[in-house]
Each structure stands twice: as C-alpha cells, then as structure tokens.
Amino acid sequence: MSVKPQTKDDISFDDFKSQIIKDYEIAVLSRECSLLGRREVLTGKAKFGIFGDGKELPQLAMARSFKNGDFRSGYYRDQTFMMALGLLNAKQFFHGLYATTDITKDPMSAGRQMGGHFGTHSLNEDGSWKNLTEQKNSSPDISPTAGQMPRLLGLAQASKIYRNVSGIDTTNFSNNGNEVAWGTIGNASTSEGHFFETINAAGVLQVPMVISVWDDAYGISVHARHQTTKENISEILKGFQRDENNKGYEIIKVNGWDYTALIHAYENASEIARTEHVPVLIHVKELTQPQGHSTSGSHERYKSPERLEWEKENDCNKRFKEWIIENNIATEEELNAIDKETKKEVRTAKKEAWAEFINPNKEEKKALVVVLDNAASKSPNKNFIAKIKNDLIAIEEPIKRDLASSARKALRYLIGENSPEKQALTNWITNYLNEMQPKYSSHLYSNLPNKATNIEEVKPVYDENPESVDGRVILRDNFDHIFGNNPNTLIFGEDAGAIGDVNQGLEGLQAKYGEHRVADTGIREATIIGQGIGMALRGLRPIAEIQYLDYLMYALQTLSDDLATLLYRTVGKQKAPLIIRTRGHRLEGIWHSGSQMGGFIHLLRGMHILVPRNMVKAAGFYNTLLKSDEPALVIECLNGYRLKEDKPANLGEHCTPIGVVETVKEGTDITVLSYGSTLRIVQQVAKELLEVGIDIEVIDAQSLLPFDINHDVVKSVQKTNRLLVVDEDVPGGCSAYLLQEITEKQGAYKYLDSMPQAITANAHRPAYATDGDYFSKPNAEDIFEKIYDIMHEANPSSFPKLR
Numbered sequence: 001m002s003v004k005p006q007t008k009d010d011i012s013f014d015d016f017k018s019q020i021i022k023d024y025e026i027a028v029l030s031r032e033c034s035l036l037g038r039r040e041v042l043t044g045k046a047k048f049g050i051f052g053d054g055k056e057l058p059q060l061a062m063a064r065s066f067k068n069g070d071f072r073s074g075y076y077r078d079q080t081f082m083m084a085l086g087l088l089n090a091k092q093f094f095h096g097l098y099a100t101t102d103i104t105k106d107p108m109s110a111g112r113q114m115g116g117h118f119g120t121h122s123l124n125e126d127g128s129w130k131n132l133t134e135q136k137n138s139s140p141d142i143s144p145t146a147g148q149m150p151r152l153l154g155l156a157q158a159s160k161i162y163r164n165v166s167g168i169d170t171t172n173f174s175n176n177g178n179e180v181a182w183g184t185i186g187n188a189s190t191s192e193g194h195f196f197e198t199i200n201a202a203g204v205l206q207v208p209m210v211i212s213v214w215d216d217a218y219g220i221s222v223h224a225r226h227q228t229t230k231e232n233i234s235e236i237l238k239g240f241q242r243d244e245n246n247k248g249y250e251i252i253k254v255n256g257w258d259y260t261a262l263i264h265a266y267e268n269a270s271e272i273a274r275t276e277h278v279p280v281l282i283h284v285k286e287l288t289q290p291q292g293h294s295t296s297g298s299h300e301r302y303k304s305p306e307r308l309e310w311e312k313e314n315d316c317n318k319r320f321k322e323w324i325i326e327n328n329i330a331t332e333e334e335l336n337a338i339d340k341e342t343k344k345e346v347r348t349a350k351k352e353a354w355a356e357f358i359n360p361n362k363e364e365k366k367a368l369v370v371v372l373d374n375a376a377s378k379s380p381n382k383n384f385i386a387k388i389k390n391d392l393i394a395i396e397e398p399i400k401r402d403l404a405s406s407a408r409k410a411l412r413y414l415i416g417e418n419s420p421e422k423q424a425l426t427n428w429i430t431n432y433l434n435e436m437q438p439k440y441s442s443h444l445y446s447n448l449p450n451k452a453t454n455i456e457e458v459k460p461v462y463d464e465n466p467e468s469v470d471g472r473v474i475l476r477d478n479f480d481h482i483f484g485n486n487p488n489t490l491i492f493g494e495d496a497g498a499i500g501d502v503n504q505g506l507e508g509l510q511a512k513y514g515e516h517r518v519a520d521t522g523i524r525e526a527t528i529i530g531q532g533i534g535m536a537l538r539g540l541r542p543i544a545e546i547q548y549l550d551y552l553m554y555a556l557q558t559l560s561d562d563l564a565t566l567l568y569r570t571v572g573k574q575k576a577p578l579i580i581r582t583r584g585h586r587l588e589g590i591w592h593s594g595s596q597m598g599g600f601i602h603l604l605r606g607m608h609i610l611v612p613r614n615m616v617k618a619a620g621f622y623n624t625l626l627k628s629d630e631p632a633l634v635i636e637c638l639n640g641y642r643l644k645e646d647k648p649a650n651l652g653e654h655c656t657p658i659g660v661v662e663t664v665k666e667g668t669d670i671t672v673l674s675y676g677s678t679l680r681i682v683q684q685v686a687k688e689l690l691e692v693g694i695d696i697e698v699i700d701a702q703s704l705l706p707f708d709i710n711h712d713v714v715k716s717v718q719k720t721n722r723l724l725v726v727d728e729d730v731p732g733g734c735s736a737y738l739l740q741e742i743t744e745k746q747g748a749y750k751y752l753d754s755m756p757q758a759i760t761a762n763a764h765r766p767a768y769a770t771d772g773d774y775f776s777k778p779n780a781e782d783i784f785e786k787i788y789d790i791m792h793e794a795n796p797s798s799f800p801k802l803r
Helices: 013-042 056-065 080-083 089-100 148-164 192-206 261-277 307-313 316-326 332-377 382-394 400-414 420-441 471-485 511-515 524-535 549-563 597-603 617-624 674-690 713-718 734-745 767-775 782-796
Strands: 072-073 181-186 209-214 249-257 280-285 467-468 489-493 518-520 541-546 579-584 608-610 633-637 644-646 662-665 669-675 696-700 703-705 725-726 757-759
Touching: 013 056, 013 080, 013 089, 013 316, 013 332, 056 080, 056 261, 056 316, 056 713, 072 511, 072 524, 080 467, 089 332, 148 181, 148 192, 148 209, 181 316, 192 209, 192 524, 209 332, 209 541, 261 280, 261 316, 316 332, 332 382, 332 400, 332 511, 400 420, 467 662, 471 489, 471 511, 471 617, 471 644, 489 524, 511 518, 518 662, 524 541, 524 549, 524 579, 524 767, 524 782, 549 633, 579 617, 597 608, 597 703, 608 782, 633 674, 644 713, 644 725, 662 674, 662 703, 669 674, 669 782, 674 696, 674 725, 696 713, 703 713, 703 734, 713 725, 713 734, 725 734, 725 782, 757 782
Parallel strands: 072 181, 181 209, 209 280, 249 280, 489 518, 489 541, 541 579, 579 633, 608 633, 669 696, 669 725, 725 757
Antiparallel strands: 467 644, 608 703, 662 696
C-alpha cells in the first residue's frame, strides 16, 4: 500500500476505491483480531490482552503519511497501524498473544512482552545497522503509561541533528533530517508528567514530531473529568499553539470516525513536521473502546447505558462502513463479503498460530513421557513417578513450564539411585533447560565481539615530566578528542553548553563544536535521557549529562523500564548505546550527595554502571564505551574536579577496562574493597594502619555492573583471608551486592578466617556541611577502627582492644 497521501483529486476513481477498500479490509482484520484475542484470553490460551479496537480509523490515516525512515514511539493499542504498514499480520498478532519464543513468528519480542508491544528490527545479525531510511521503523513499546514520550523526543531530535550537523555519515540513518517521529498516547495518559515534560521540551527544541492522542474519554474506568482539566487535552494546550511571532506547536483536532478529515489531518501534520521541523499534536476525539480497557474487566461496569449506546453508534469501523456505502464506493453486500472473508482469514491465522505454538510442546511431551516411564520402571518410587507421568499425559496442551516442572519433580524420587534411566532423565532436564532458558534470558547485555567487556585496556601514557592539572582539565581535553574524532557524538544537559558544565569539564567546547553538539537543556531529567535514547536508536552516539547523581531519580523510570531493557526486550534487534554522564559521592548535604548505588545497580540491569575514582579513569571509560555499543552510566567523583592529576599524553586513546577491578595497594592482612571518592579515604587509612602494623590490600571496584569479571578479589582474599567492603551507600545497599558477588559468586567464603563485613553510610541521607559528611558517611576513623577491630579479633595479643 502506498504511504504517499493521495486524495480523490489525485488519482483515478478505481485507484481511490482500491485504497479505501484496502483500508476497510485492514480495519476489519484488526477488529476481528481484537475480538478473537479477547476470547483466547478468556479461554486460558493467552494470559492477558490489551487491544486496539475502536482506534482503527485514525491509525489507518496515520499509516498513509508514515514514510520510510520515519519512527514510531507508541503504545499497546497501535496494532492497526502496524498492520496497515505491513509490519504485523494476523498470525504474528496471535503468536504475540501466546508468547511464542520464536523471533520469526513473533518478530516484536519473541514472547518477551505481552502482545501489543510493537517494534521493528534495526540491526543485522552481526549487530550492524540496517539502512533505516529504506524501512519503516518502530521503537519498541513499553507498558508504563507515557513512558514512550521521552524516547519520542530523541527520535525527533535525531532528524534535527542530521539536518544541521555536518560531517556525520548519514547513509543508514537520515535523508537530510526529513524523517518524522510519530508518537501515540491515550487521552488519560496525557496526565502523566512524562507527557507534559516532552511536550514542553519538543516545543523548545522545535523537532519534527507528531503526537496523536487517542481520546475515548476514559482511562480504564476513570472518566476524563477526573483526568484532564476541561476534559480536553488540546484545549488546555492552546498556549503551545504557534503564531506568527512565536514558535510552538501546530494543534489539530479531528473526530476519530471521520475518515476524510483524518486523512487530511495527517497529511497536514506530516508536511508541517517534515519540512518545517515543527511539532504537531493531533487530538483524535470521539473514539470508542468496544471491549473496554483490557481483558481483565468489563466496561459495562462503569459506563452508562447512554454512553454504551453512543459508542455502539459511533464506532469508527461502523461509521467507516456507512461512509463507504453512502459515497457509492462499495455496496453493503460487497463489504459484508469482505467481513465474512476477513473473519475467516483471522480464524485461520489464529488456528495456525496456536498449532505452531503448541505442537512442539506436544512432541516434547511425548519424548519426556517415555523418559519418565523408563525411569519409573526401574525405581522403588515408581508409583510416585508414574503419577507425575500420568498427570503430564492428562495435559492435552502443555506449555514449557509443564514439561520442565514435571521432569524436575520426578528427579527428586530418584535421589540416591544410579541407573541409565535416571541419567537419561537428568540429561533431558539439562538439555531442555539449556535450550529454553536463553529464550527468556538472552540479550540482557550485548553478546557481540565488540561488547564493552571485550574492549582491551589501553593504559594512560605519560611524558617524562607529565603536566599536573585539575581533574576537570583531563575530562575537558578528552572530550575535545572525542568530539573532534567522532562527528556523530554529542553531549547535552543542564549547564553543559555555555558554561561548559557546572565543573568546567566541557569548558569552551560549545564554542568549538556548536550548539547542536554541546547543548544546554532545560531542567527536565526524564526527557534528557529520552533525547539520548531516541538519538541512539537512530545511529548517533549521544552523551546525556545529568547534573548530579541525585537528579537521576527523576529519570529512573525511563532508564529502568526503557533503556536498560531495550536490548533484552527486542532480543537484540535494536540498540541504544547511550552514555549517561553524572557526578556524585561525598558532597555535603541531603540533596546533592546521595549515593543510591544499591538502587541503581538493581534497577538498571542491562546497563553498565561505572564508578571511576579519578578523572583519568573516567576519561578512559568514555573512550572504552565509544568503541562498544552498549548503554552505560558513568559517575564521576564530584569532589575530584579540582584535585591534581598527571595528564596522560594519549588522551582520547587510553581505555579503562569495564568489569575489571584494580589493586591500588598490595597488602597481606585484609582485603578492602571500595570505589569512588571513598576509595581515597581508604588509601589514606592504609598508610595510617601501617603505623600500627596492619598491612591492608586496597582494591578499587571501578565497575559495579559488571563487577570483577576476572574474579581478582577472591584471589586477594585467598592471600589475606579477610574481607571488608567500604561503601558510602546505605546499609544493605551496594555493599550487600558486592559481598554476595565476592563471597557467594566468587566463592570467597572458603578462604575466610574472619566474618566478611561492610562499613557503610548511616541509613539516613547525609547531613549538611563537613561535619554532616563526617557523621553520616564512613570516615577515616570509622574505617581505621573497623579494620583494627577485625585484626584484634583475629590476633588480640598483637592488636590489643582499641576502645
């Protein structure tokens, strides 16, 4: 189907009629998928469903104006749009509903997300980029309402960068910035902060973005009067409307059942955004939700009889059918025939998808039953195993869990036995889990040759008499190398541009590289991260700066639900190698000195989290990350920008390895692990402990995700037989993670002569000023006394009680 907007005046009547009938077929196809999809959930074949019924017509109109190279950032009701572009068919729809773990059958996520989450494939098998300008693109959906909005901003901004920054190889990514980013959102979700933050940011940036608000007057059971001032999102956004004196938005209102008005609305929106780089909001009103919000409830419970009757009469598919008949485009009999044939097509697709989903499990069940039967025949516990076997046989349509669970439970009855039959069952379990687990757990991180942990270390090289400079100078000059040698890199954040960031790590770089590559932003962390995600999805290498670590909390939902999961939920079919730069540790006060590392390392699995102790190490991390293509968070030491460091001669080239610890002082009595600014205190204490005869080994974690992939810490513990983790996070935070990694994963418990311990900050936020830091976070005396106490317990005669 052509995506060029065409009207009755442009083409022959036969072609016009053909387009209309094609749209009608897709609308009916999508609706029937929704209806049958709900039934599949209610019969138990599928787990849960949210469908796009009632939104078919505007999505058909949007699809007509969507061109190659464009990107969608939408939500779980956009199935008609994907079908109209040929990116989703009925069988794939049902495979998504059943959670088929075959990417060729469910190309959206191979069963990792519930049906209705749509994405396309941006990458080849080797991880290289496809030509995104030759295909229609959809960034991968997430369920959190309005969570798609921050990313939408970046997808649109990429077009602006490609149009205005010279020197970038745009071959696979842009045609002079002519691509539009299309966002969709439900009317109730416009109440979320992410929506308003994105609206404001896009208006400031003036990027080619079209947001469609599907308005059916409800958010689950809650009416618009409880959601939106004046019950009308376009009404309250009037202040964003551009005029002859002010930049802003073009705001368009259209009824969701009016086919011709929808076609023209989307034609106009596409033209404005594509050519002028002006954002557009299309408020699509008077839509319906024929089956309610989802399969978990009935809308008859909360909608009045009058509203239900209105929805029945104004269903967009019904109105579309009436319009076609009234305009003599097709007869009712012709459309009824289409209805009948399309319903048959969907039923066939459903049946075939279920067979493709369930038949491999049935075949595997047959094989397992034989294994169980053989195991039972030779076991004293044969009756118990036979019951498990018979229970499995009774399951006519087994899922993978039924197979794995039955086999593993049966094995318990063979404990202590040694027979070929038991070994066969053990082998079946091992092979099955080895085959199935990756279908659910692969691609949390890159598995490609250029993954970050494969980038080899390049040590800093120093002249014979190296220049001693402030740490911030090292960062500044390293960024200068990065921007000078990589045209597709850019950095943006609060105060990042004109003043070169609050600590002068970007001093003078905006003047050198321009406002598009070194840019100031507003105070809006969620959309700063969204800018980075969207631009990274389109081939750029953005560095998003968050002024302080604490402020990252504003963007935590976007980081956790979108960026950190992106590679995983697309099964490696999309990537967003965004680098987040921030600063933290050891500043004095509640609001700018948090060290919430325990939260970040658990909520951001799927990203690398790096904690360099100085700016040479930090600069090396940036260089390493730019040789890879994975997202990462780099936390610079906030109190280290004015500390003197020797300036390497190979800035821009040296690489700090990811996932590798560094022993910064060797010792014999106890292994002490720390990171960031606190490590400097540990190094100071190490000198003081030597005065009382205690020689500690000091290790810098450097990288928290991943941590110590070479297991160097346990090698140290084998020598010292004692372990202390020093961390400025709260009790049970990052220190608990590190202790588990070392004692359990690395097996250090086998070598310990003393209890492994942690010294952390207090449970509260750090109080203000130097004294607040001293009494809130681990100080030198705390560390000294803790280590001394450990040695006193081990050897009280040599180390008498201190206090």
